[in-house]
Amino acid sequence: MTLTQPTNSRPTARDNVNTKEAGFLKKLFKNKLAAFGLGVTILMVIVAVFAPLIATHTPNSMDLANTLASAGVEGHLLGTDNYGRDLFSRIVYGARVSLIVGVSAVLLGAILGTLLGLLAGYFGGKLDSIIMRTMDGLFAFPFILLAITLMTVLGQGLVNVIIAIGVANIPGFARIVRGQVLSVKEEEFIEVTNSLGATHPRIIFYHILPNCLAPLIVYGTMSIAGAIISEAALSFLGLGVQPPTASWGSILKDGKDFLVLNPQMATFSGLAILITVLGINLFGDGLRDALDPKMKV
């Protein structure tokens, strides 16, 4: 679809970009595992978007006469939980929380981290030292521990989960972008742009940032998988989204308490996390091989 029309004129810069895109897509889809990963990811997005159409019951409606029912009982595809809520429907709705948190938290971390990385790498000197020392400090906390600590302070809730995981994502993006900026900055075209009188914001956002995009996209994709696991982990610890909102982590938390009576609660909520994260990671691996083979995430 992105292939260029054959023309008689000399190849332009746009043609060059199109050929590059076509090459990248060809490389990406040649990798069957990456295509499979993309398929799984798209499927999860569809489940999240069309949750009301896919779910067989209202996710939060309780049926206390019918708690911990086995799979298939009274039209409950995967059975019910300890409040008699339909497990299948809750898992379907759980996809929404996972994907909203995964994407929003990574966007938050990526925007702030990229900005800090650009500033540190481009201006260097004391600003670089201050920013990167702070990032080193944040990096000293195991990712999930930083998110847990922030959640302890912020309190439960969807927005707070996004903030906590977003903040924990900042140092990773800052380091990657700073590294890229340092190498791009030395290239001749930046010197030329500079001598032509371009302003700092113009050089940073129009010339340097586009050259950082490949590793950013790869790292961002992998980070979404990490953010989904982190959200589930926080909810598993009772620090994530507020009940009764269905989240894969909180279903697993409840499932742990009813492991003997109703193992499907823990089993299927965890499987949903694993399949989604595996799909995104497979796609991310393929993206890396196609975009930036030297990167070792």
Place this chain on the structure above:
Amino acid sequence: MGKYFLRRLIDLLPTVFVVAIIVFIITRLIPGNPAAVMLGPTASVEDIEKLTEQLGLNEPLYQQFFSYITGLLQGDFGTSLSYNQPVTELIMERFPNTLVLAVAALIIALVIGIPAGMISASRHNSILDYTVMLISLIGVSMPIFWLGVMLVLYFSVGLGWFPATGMGTLSEGLIPYLKHLALPAITLATIPMATFARITRSSMLEVLSQEYIKTARAKGVSEFWVISKHAFKNSLTPILTVLGMQISMLLGGAVLTETIFSWPGMGRLIVDAIDKRDFVVVQGTVLFIAIIFVVVNLLVDMLYKVVNPRVNYLSKKGGGGK
């Protein structure tokens, strides 16, 4: 070499200082009066005032920070309200338990992960290679808190082979002790194990394509020797980089693993403290874990030098290192 280590040690101090500042700032983000939050909704005004004074929360922020830093320099992480005990004591009671779990997990991860990666690289593009890579990709995508619960379901509840929770003591005998350790250690080892397999494979494949390996093969050196000596030794640097990062994974993962298996370590201490709103314990333990991570990474950095004596970090400036 000594000069290098000293330089790295001095380099570490600003990071530890920044870590302390971050923890201080985060705990000051608690909305309202932290003393009121800690005591809960039923607390009387007098009690809240008393605790506010005890924690120094009525002092100006700069003074609070100064007392906090001077306390830390003397090894004082504060006193826990719920345990009525110095946080340092609580940490020291539980740190050995987390260490046992983390070391056991690291051993499992290294002993299985590295050979798996080596075998995969030496049988590149074979079914064995694909299998190892698929399993390791599932491993890095694994929500370990789910894996832990599933291991309990099948191996403790189902088969009854291992205890579901708790930590045994050596006085009960080595076998019961190891039985308690097995499931938590396997759970915690999963992600590092898969990561080691992936990184060992990719760095070995890079080394195996180099000229000197071809020369060694041409000279008739056996494949086993080529892989285990020539190739492995030269692919150690990326493995070490990953080792540093996995320490973070182990310490963070310990919070989840210890919660599932009721393992009396630092992770469990943090989660319990959160339940009891004991922020002093949360603050102290998180800070301690961050410092441990920084120090362990310094040790890993030193290993670089041992593995590859040509590395000269004295000329290296700034962070990043990517």
